[in-house]
Amino acid sequence: MPRDVRKAPHTEVVPVVVVSADDAWGGVAVALPREPEQAGVGERERLLLVEDERELAEMLARLLAAEGFAVDLAADGQAALHLGLTRSYDLLLVDRRLPGIEGLDVLVRLRARGVVTPALVLTARGSVADRVNGLDAGADDYLTKPFAVEELLARLRALGRRHQDAAQVVRLGKGERVLDLATRTVHGGAGPPVELTEREVQLLALLARRPNRVFSRAELLDLVFDGADGGGVVDTYVHYLRRKLGRGVIRTMRGAGYRMGPMGSG
C-alpha cells in the first residue's frame, strides 16, 4: 500500500501520516514507518482523519495537530480500514463521501470488527435520513459541511469525554495498566492486581480520564474530596497512589498541580 509521510509546516513535532491506497493524491507513494515516539507525543490523543479532499484534509490535520492530537490521515476508505484495524485511536473523524469504500461502510466494517472508538462523521448531506443512516452505521456524532472549526473541535472534545466517562475500565496513561472501577483494582502490566480505596479510585479515575490535563490541588480537592480539609488531603492521596502503583503513576507539575503519568506507572 503506497504511503506518504509528510510534515505539515506548523506541526514539526507531530508526525502526520498520509495513507492513500490508490494514488488518489497524484501518485505520492512512499512507505515510511511512524517516527519513534518523541517525548510528549505518546501522551497525545490519537485521531484518525479520513478525508479525500486534499486541501480540507491537510487543513484539518494541521488544525487538529495544533490542538494536541496525533493525527493519522487516510485519503480513502481502504486506507482508513487498514489503519483503523491495525492501529489504536482515541477518536475517528470520517468524511462520508470517499472514493472506493464510502465513509459509513468504513465505519460499519470497523464496528463489525470490534473497533468501538468514538466516531464523528462529516457529510455534505444533512437530511434526517442521512443522519439516521450515519448513526445506524455506528457514528457517535454527525457534522454537516460546511462547518465552523470551533464546532468541530467542541464536538470532538465532547465525544472523547463521553466515551471516557462511560467506560468502566480506564487506561492509565498510555501504559498497559488499567483501572477497573467496578472492582476498584488496577491490573495489567507486570505486577499483581492492586486494590484501591474508594477515594483513591476517584482521584485516579479523574486524572486517567483526562490524561492530557493538569489539575490544580484546588480542583482535585473540590472534585474528589468535596472541598474538605484543605489541599493537604490531595497530596496525601497522591502519596498513597504512588506508594501502591509506583512514583510515576501521577506527575507533579510544579506550581500547577498534578496530572496522569504518561505510562501510568513508575
Ligand code: CA
Ligand atoms: Ca469527501
